[in-house]
Amino acid sequence: MATPIDTPNEPEKRFGDLNLSIIGLGTEYPPYLLQPSALDKLCQKYYPESPAMSKIRMINQYTGIDTRSAIGTVDHPMANMDRAPTIAELCEVFLKDGVALAVTAARKALHEAQLSPADITHVVSTTCTNSANPGFDHFVCKQLGMTQPVEKVLLHGIGCSGGLASLRTAANLALGSSFMGRKARVLVIALEISSLLVRSELDSIDELQETRIGVTLFSDCASALVLSNGIGGLEAEPVYELLGWDHRIIPDTEQDLGFDVDPLGWKVVLSPRVPKLAGAVVAPTFADLMQTLPSLPPAYKEAADFDWALHPGGSTIMSGVERSMGISAEHMRASYDTYINHGNSSSATIISVLDRLRQKDMDEVAPGGKVKDFVVGCAFGPGIAIEMCMLKRNLSHVRRVLVGGEVTPPLSETEPSEGEAEGEEVLEAEIDGVKKQNEELSAKLETVAPEVPDQNEELKFEKGSLAEALNGVDLD
Template sequence: MTVRLRGLSTAVPPTQLVQTEVAEVFGAQPGLTRLAQRIVSTSFGLSGIDTRYTVLDELTTGGPALEDAAFYDRAAGRILDPGTRLRNDRYAEHASRLYVEAGRAALAAVPAIAADDVTHVITVSCTGFYAPGPDFVLARDLGLPAGVQRYHLGFMGCYASLPALRLAAQLCEADADAVVLVVSVELCTLHLRTSNDPDTIVATSLFGDGAGAGLVTARPLEQGERALELDGFATRTTPQGEGDMAWRIGDHGFEMVLSNAVPSLIGEHITGAIAPLLAAEEPLAAALRDGAVAGAIEHWAVHPGGRSIVDHVEKALALDEAQLVPARETLRDYGNMSSATVLFVLERILRDPAAADGERVAAMAFGPGLTVESALLTVRG
């Protein structure tokens, strides 16, 4: 049975953040030490990001001061520090809209599949919680069947969309008629804060908001339709790094631990982490052993957790610079949107006319653990 990812779609909120402007705001916050100011300048300047998006229109530097501002005082140029409850209330408000927008776009992209055909929903997020949750909202607002089965993968971090696709594929392998709607929404900017802590500053320089969605099914493709076959998945936890990447709930939002050791740890362990993914196909396994995997797999959907992470993956796997253009362009245009990001990279690859039918794609994403999730796909159409 061949299971495919179809209707791959993405969405972002309307408010754009320009990296240079955000850097000026964060660098000018009261209470920053000189060292923290230098870290802000370096982290923002070397991030590889030009723009990001946010659900918080009050974060823009232009326009009049807002009387009810909770995150940014425009008149004073000061970043505010709301509590976790307010941040999570904003998550519930804005995430619901983006879940529905992305899910509707995925259905619209595959006219042969209607809302009534969806048998399962899988939602993904690590930036907020509410119940009834986004799985319920999708079923209600998209008019899905009353008996649609719903699952939510929460608080897993940046790698979670790949386990979601794996679960969707397993559901389709168990039921040839299954149609699984997978939607990831991450509103990372709800948790931005000013701080002298280097990990917090780095996180502030990287994260943005976005949503990705797609339909996973074994139903046949329509004439001229482009899709990605889901060939295999792998999970590996590195022997080091448990304390270097973490995501915790604090009194003033969720707190990211993202040490500067993460890129080198990924670079050190990435070859071993993807070896199980390629083991089922001996030509690919042999190419990895020979250091020639870049020639055996045409496209690489690497989660751009930061510019240095992409650099270390490129070096460790001896990839061509062109193979990482989709990852670097996604980082440049949107920043790191946690679990949704790899779906943006896959969409960029799929819509590229140069990605020909039958070419292979290796996807990978990284998160707490330190965990590496990977997938092997094939372009169709």
């Protein structure tokens, strides 16, 4: 029997003309790219060989991620101490290097929105890799030079769903301002520094003989957007219009997915139920969202009629949504591209995907060569929560890029860099490669699984359960 879903939106309730627009987007990945060999180097340097370590090193070769963005190389001092860094040491790096990334991402979004920091009325931020008080958003605003009264909200405890949860929160704040006849220019910021958790996770793999594949997936990123309610003067044209959203929690799943605070950072919590629970909730959420949007053109009815911006938690999550929704990898081309070239940066990734999707080289690989006007955004997080929204893309929008000065041009977000997907044949080959790697890993795990004792019942590998193992930790 399917688990009942908590559905906050009744079908008869409808979204009208919200007049909400994303008028600027900015993504900042750090300059370093970690290949799978980086994790192997740390494993060999600091940990003895063991069944669990052997398994995680094998999985590391088959994630489908070519490179993961990180604030440092494999020789970063924090990854090469005689122990894992403490949460205090991690916080120090986050507030230094991480805040710098967030400031740059925010400046890019403001530049495209043709706004100054003084124009911002609200700031909504999120992270799951820092718990400082005041929060990182305080320091970002300070470095941006915001001296005007700004309403700030910092969201925590929502993991990979944080980017869309922040957009939803920003939308509700903007609508409140619209109700009072006031302008709203909401800066949304997502920041995650995951790479320096590597030693803590490897410690757990070594000491507890747990299969913790999150260590092979996560990366660092800051992303930002500006949401406008259209009141109060001239502004940049929309990149996307925000038409509606849906948020729900699958009841009684708190123990299935989480990210627990630990003296050495944070630890992923998951259960074997996660993949099926997450996969099952996409279709009903999409159906309910569609019922709240009766004014969509007649050509937009089924999932395949839209482009999709899915949080790329892992390749099996993406392929699972493909199957359940009857869409292709090309519908989620920006999700695959981001995953292959940067990995999973938790909450910051979905805004990066939206930024990537609207770039012209992504248009070349649209399904059937036809770019969609409407885009479904979707992400999962602890709870288990699902965030979904409907966006209308402005296909005539010309991307306004900030380069030079204090802003470091990103490796792949301004123009495709060497090794990034450029054209239909390259991206399709990379996507096929990701899927083939998962098939090969499934076969390899079936041969080694009987030899590998796993003391963590929630993470045990059974035959044919690669998707469950990968999907589970991919979500956060």
